[in-house]
Amino acid sequence: MxxxxxxxxxxxxxxxxxxxxxxxxxxxxxxxxxxxxxxxxxxxxxxxxxxxxxxxxxxxxxxxxxxxxxxxxxxxxxxxxxxxxxxxxxxxxxxLHQLTRGQLGNAVEADGVDKREFYVKQQARIAEFANKVHNGGITNAAGEKFTTVVQIGIGGSDLGPRAMYLALENWAKKNNTLKMKAQFISNVDPDDAAAVLNAVDVAHALFVLVSKSGTTLETLTNESFVKEALKKAGLDASKHMIAVTSETSPLAKSDDYLAAFFMDDYIGGRFSSTSAVGGAVLSLAFGPDVFAQxxxxxxxxxxxxxxxxxxxxxxxxxxxxxxxxxxxxxxxxxxxxxxxxxxxxxxxxxxxxxxxxxxxxxxxxxxxxxxxxxxxxxxxxxxxxxxxxxxxxxxxxxxxxxxxxxxxxxxxxxxxxxxxxxxxxxxxxxxxxxxxxxxxxxxxxxxxxxxxxxxxxxxxxxxxxxxxxxxxxxxxxxxxxxxxxxxxxxxxxxQEGVQLGKVLAKRVLAHETDGALKVYSDLLNI
Amino acid sequence: MxxxxxxxxxxxxxxxxxxxxxxxxxxxxxxxxxxxxxxxxxxxxxxxxxxxxxxxxxxxxxxxxxxxxxxxxxxxxxxxxxxxxxxxxxxxxxxLHQLTRGQLGNAVEADGVDKREFYVKQQARIAEFANKVHNGGITNAAGEKFTTVVQIGIGGSDLGPRAMYLALENWAKKNNTLKMKAQFISNVDPDDAAAVLNAVDVAHALFVLVSKSGTTLETLTNESFVKEALKKAGLDASKHMIAVTSETSPLAKSDDYLAAFFMDDYIGGRFSSTSAVGGAVLSLAFGPDVFAQxxxxxxxxxxxxxxxxxxxxxxxxxxxxxxxxxxxxxxxxxxxxxxxxxxxxxxxxxxxxxxxxxxxxxxxxxxxxxxxxxxxxxxxxxxxxxxxxxxxxxxxxxxxxxxxxxxxxxxxxxxxxxxxxxxxxxxxxxxxxxxxxxxxxxxxxxxxxxxxxxxxxxxxxxxxxxxxxxxxxxxxxxxxxxxxxxxxxxxxxxQEGVQLGKVLAKRVLAHETDGALKVYSDLLNI
Known part of the structure; x- marks a missing residue:
């Protein structure tokens, strides 16, 4: 030791x-x-x-x-x-984020399963799903192919996958392996979701909801934002959305999604680009082979x-x-x-x-x-x-x-x-x-x-x-x-340093504040 | 004093x-x-x-x-x-960048002209030009309207105008004043220009070449890059390009441009968003009234x-x-x-x-x-x-x-x-x-x-x-x-701190290096 x-x-x-x-x-x-x-x-x-x-x-x-x-x-x-x-x-x-891409040492067992097998299995499930989307096995309700993938996530569910997508977008175009364009919604600022939705053909868009815990405020809010837009367009949201989450999260077994792919608590958000968090959007955008490379x-x-x-x-x-x-x-x-x-x-x-x-x-x-x-x-x-x-x-x-x-x-x-x-x-x-x-x-x-x-x-x-x-x-x-x-x-x-802000923001929204926080809330018309 | x-x-x-x-x-x-x-x-x-x-x-x-x-x-x-x-x-x-947006104090004369009048005149010339582009008075060779404006510039000719465009793009859409979408080419990385050109309908694109001195390496290189693409598309580059520069620059009176609009040495690049540097692209994108606001x-x-x-x-x-x-x-x-x-x-x-x-x-x-x-x-x-x-x-x-x-x-x-x-x-x-x-x-x-x-x-x-x-x-x-x-x-x-790098880069390209610089150049296959 x-x-x-x-x-x-x-x-x-x-x-x-x-x-x-x-x-x-x-x-x-x-x-x-x-x-x-x-x-x-x-x-x-x-x-x-x-x-x-x-x-x-x-x-x-x-x-x-x-x-x-x-x-x-x-x-x-x-x-x-x-x-x-x-x-x-x-x-x-x-x-265990290194384990999402290879076996460096001994087999690692946790939660009663071999974790390398678990990550490989998720990658394979994503590959199978992505291939079906690309070859028309999975389509929108009208039987038409999805053309765009939109990741809904924040922090590690956004920055890494987004940076990787941008890093390979031109390479993929050049090498004829850009299967779907990707877009990203992250900020709770309503203008972020609204602008992306205005720019996307929602009838042919597949949304990837990414939240390990299934409780991230921004991400769940933006999910509702997107569902509302899909509903307004006369579309069945559950046919346009997949989830990437942990098996224990409320999203894992919901009927709201076409499919759910899993990561776990052993992968920090900022280290999750090589897990299902990056895997789903990148495999859909570029094909599973590119993600494997x-x-x-x-x-x-x-x-x-x-x-x-x-x-x-x-x-x-x-x-x-x-x-x-x-x-x-x-x-x-x-x-x-x-x-x-x-x-x-x-x-x-x-x-x-x-x-x-x-x-x-x-x-x-x-x-x-x-x-x-x-x-x-x-x-x-x-x-x-x-x-x-x-x-x-x-x-x-x-x-x-x-x-x-x-x-x-x-x-x-x-x-x-x-x-x-x-x-x-x-x-x-x-x-x-x-x-x-x-x-x-x-x-x-x-x-x-x-x-x-x-x-x-x-x-x-x-x-x-x-x-x-x-x-x-x-x-x-x-x-x-x-x-x-x-x-x-x-x-x-x-990342304990992110907690206090979350707690205080909830308090503001519940109008349970006093002192300086109350005055700031008033100044911002909350 | x-x-x-x-x-x-x-x-x-x-x-x-x-x-x-x-x-x-x-x-x-x-x-x-x-x-x-x-x-x-x-x-x-x-x-x-x-x-x-x-x-x-x-x-x-x-x-x-x-x-x-x-x-x-x-x-x-x-x-x-x-x-x-x-x-x-x-x-x-x-x-004098404050003078591009108002008269705070006394009249300022330089180079034999009233500078406030000079900036106002440039703004008015841009407004007239932009209005003609918007109402079809100025079109491409086929008589069709331009739909996109592409700024070619780096540093102050890029960051400010780009940030301002992004800040107002959704506002303009919402308020029905988005006249043309804007794109930006800045980096000498050939993938920057190539990616923008791949994404743009060049036949309906108007390019704004921005360089105060008319000698910026990246910008002139990207201009040639764009001209080559226009030529390949069978288009006359001089009918698709305007210049923003100083009156003394080599670009000022060139036949290569539909028009030239001017700033001067009294406006630092990073302070130029309210001059013609921001004025041309923002007036074309949103209309002159929005730029005036x-x-x-x-x-x-x-x-x-x-x-x-x-x-x-x-x-x-x-x-x-x-x-x-x-x-x-x-x-x-x-x-x-x-x-x-x-x-x-x-x-x-x-x-x-x-x-x-x-x-x-x-x-x-x-x-x-x-x-x-x-x-x-x-x-x-x-x-x-x-x-x-x-x-x-x-x-x-x-x-x-x-x-x-x-x-x-x-x-x-x-x-x-x-x-x-x-x-x-x-x-x-x-x-x-x-x-x-x-x-x-x-x-x-x-x-x-x-x-x-x-x-x-x-x-x-x-x-x-x-x-x-x-x-x-x-x-x-x-x-x-x-x-x-x-x-x-x-x-x-x-900004004297940017000079040494420029000098050494020129030396590398001329293969006039020795010592560490020569080895780095070899490692990078220059």
């Missing part, structure tokens, strides 16, 4: 703090800089590599990080996790995460460097900057994944910690961000560590050569240039045009964004965040 | 630092809390109010902030700005920003509180959280507006400053954010100041009552609940369920999101950021 200790009680963390700092601008210059870029790279699955040359590390720092990984027992903890230990102690639950890519990256050798484990390494930046170098925040328009909503998904998992100030035992934990995460695709917030990243008073992602090839393949280069080459040239600009800077006598450099970044480089590589990319970040939670000794799998 | 001094040299700033801190959780509780919410509110234009009760201020702090505003001569500096002083000293330029709302808020009394100037007050949080209380970052799905891209626009303006570490005279300036800005609409990153905001180790926006009414008006409340009421109940949950917290013996509170927020409350109120909301943030630049003594109107 691994031992869970606070980061600041580890001898190796103290040792890490005392290692000489790397002068990044210097280290990244000249021949030495070129050598670093070649050397400081770790292979990932699906043709990716994780290049950390522009991070403030050298062999001495890396050795200290390796020692930290060992003392913190990162590999052992992951092993316990995927073998079915109760890692989510606060909620007394197993943590996505899982394959995630499973391949999971395998690397299980490596005990830090230098062969890109997720563990990324996690360690992030903790070094946050807890030793003292940098707040991290920007995620994919040079791919298809990843436009990937940073929003990572924002939840990271901030909801590690934005905690008590450890796994409920004791306050004395060090910073999860940072603020934000980002937009490059090159757009360059014309937006990069000014602050280059010349602001805070140093913000950066995580770039780049691909050698575009998804659609339509391109144009201007002044000797394609748009894809321009895109790649920009990300290469940014890494060096941030790291090395450039001195100028006019201080306003001076770049100090020393601003750290890493880059994940891949061939192109496909279902498989997207799966690997997702698993990279999921597992990085898991390892960081181990290092900070927090429970990355609960 | 106002005197420009560093924040930390001001006596009133030192005094502010010494004022007793407000215990927010306590102050917001009970009867005192209710009184605060009523009292700490300032009216804005178009029915908005700026409520700062949940900020860590009291009368003593407010008095210190007032004194700071006076010593920093905020009102005088704004007056000099709108009367045409060279406030953008780095580039030796006037700063948007300007009216912005002008009304500008007027309030000119108030010398801080307590009647919501922008100045918001700016001062933000600087207090950043430079005295030491909070990094700020989250912008609109409870309105229509404002989905408003935070992304503010991210540029704020971070590109004030992410500087030298003052207006090119001297390094010794204090934090512009913070990281991020955000997503509520209630979505509640199910994502709010965990960290409630229970993380860093305190992140929050800026809420809420509306009493939805835009579309379609709603459903469930369990005694509409979706709009649920939306509003949630934002009210969040403010109080963040401020007051709730103690629990289980530390994992404990909320410390003391997390500050403000809220801008309005009736509904309309062209006028959107204008006011935009001007609020533009002017807040301007005042913060005055306080930090930085030049908020240049």
């Amino acid at each position: 691994a031992t869970w200790k606070n980061l600041d009680t580890l001898e190796t963390f103290k040792a890490l703090s005392e290692v000489k700092r790397v002068k990044l601008a210097e280290a990244m210059s000249g021949v030495e800089g070129a050598e670093r870029v070649k050397k400081y790279s770790v292979p990932m699955a699906e043709g990716f590599s994780y290049n950390f040359a522009a991070k403030q590390v050298d062999d001495e720092v890396l050795n200290a990080l390796k020692a930290l990984a060992e003392e913190a027992q990162l590999a052992e903890k992951f092993e316990e996790l995927y073998n079915g230990a109760v890692i989510n102690t606060g909620e007394n639950r197993l943590v 996505f899982l394959e890519g995630a499973a391949a990256e999971d395998k690397l995460s299980a490596n005990k050798n830090v230098m062969e484990n890109p997720e563990m390494l990324d996690a360690l460097i992030g903790v070094y930046e946050r807890n030793v170098l003292g940098y707040p925040g991290t920007a995620v900057l994919p040079y791919s328009q298809a990843l436009s909503r990937f940073p929003a998904h990572l924002q939840q994944l990271d901030m909801e998992s590690n934005g905690k100030s008590v450890n796994r035992f409920g004791e306050p910690v004395d060090y910073p934990t999860g940072p603020v995460i934000f980002g937009e695709p490059g090159t757009n961000g360059q014309h937006s917030f990069y000014q602050l990243l280059h010349q602001g008073t805070d140093i913000v560590p950066l995580q770039f992602v780049g691909f050698r090839n575009s998804q659609i393949g339509t391109d144009i050569e201007i002044q000797g280069s394609t748009s894809q080459q321009k895109l790649c040239a920009n990300v290469a240039a940014q890494i060096v600009a941030f790291a090395c800077g450039k001195s100028d006598d006019n201080r306003n045009k001076n770049f100090e450099g020393g601003r750290p970044s890493s880059i994940i480089i891949g061939d192109s964004l496909t279902p498989k590589s997207l799966g690997a990319l997702l698993a990279h970040f999921e597992n990085k965040i898991m390892f960081q939670g181990f290092l900070w000794n927090v429970n990355s799998f609960d | 106002a005197t420009w001094k560093n924040l930390d040299t001001l006596e009133t700033f030192k005094a502010l630092s010494e004022v007793k801190r407000v215990k927010l959780a306590e102050a917001m509780s009970g009867v005192e809390g209710a009184e605060r919410v009523k009292k700490y509110s300032v009216p804005m234009a178009e029915g908005f109010s700026y409520n700062f009760a949940a900020k860590q201020v009291d009368d003593e702090v407010l008095n210190a902030l007032k004194a700071l505003a006076e010593e920093a001569q905020l009102a005088e500096k704004f007056e000099e700005l709108y009367n045409g002083a060279v406030i953008n000293t780095g580039e030796n330029r006037l700063v 948007f300007l009216e709302g912005a002008a009304a808020e500008d007027k309030l920003s000119a108030n010398k009394n801080v307590m009647e100037n919501p922008e100045m007050l918001d700016a001062l509180i933000g600087v207090y949080e950043r430079n005295v209380l030491g909070y990094p970052g700020t989250a912008v959280l609109p409870y309105s799905q229509a404002l989905s891209r408003f935070p992304a626009h503010l991210q540029q507006l704020d971070m590109e303006s004030n992410g500087k570490s030298v003052n207006r005279f090119g001297e390094p400053v010794d204090y934090p300036t512009g913070p990281v800005i991020f955000g997503e609409p509520g209630t979505n954010g509640q199910h994502s990153f709010y965990q960290l905001l409630h229970q993380g180790t860093d305190i992140v100041p929050l800026q809420f926006v809420g509306f009493r009414n939805s835009q579309i008006g379609t709603d459903i009552e469930i369990q005694g409340s509409t979706s709009q009421q649920k939306l509003c109940a949630n934002v009210a609940a969040q403010i109080v949950a963040f401020a007051c917290g709730k103690s629990d013996d289980n530390r994992n369920k404990n909320f410390e509170g003391g997390r500050p927020s403000s809220i801008i409350i309005g009736d509904s999101l309309t062209p006028k109120s959107l204008g006011a909301l935009l001007a609020h943030f533009e002017n807040k950021i301007m005042f913060q630049g005055f306080l930090w003594n930085v030049n908020s109107f240049d």
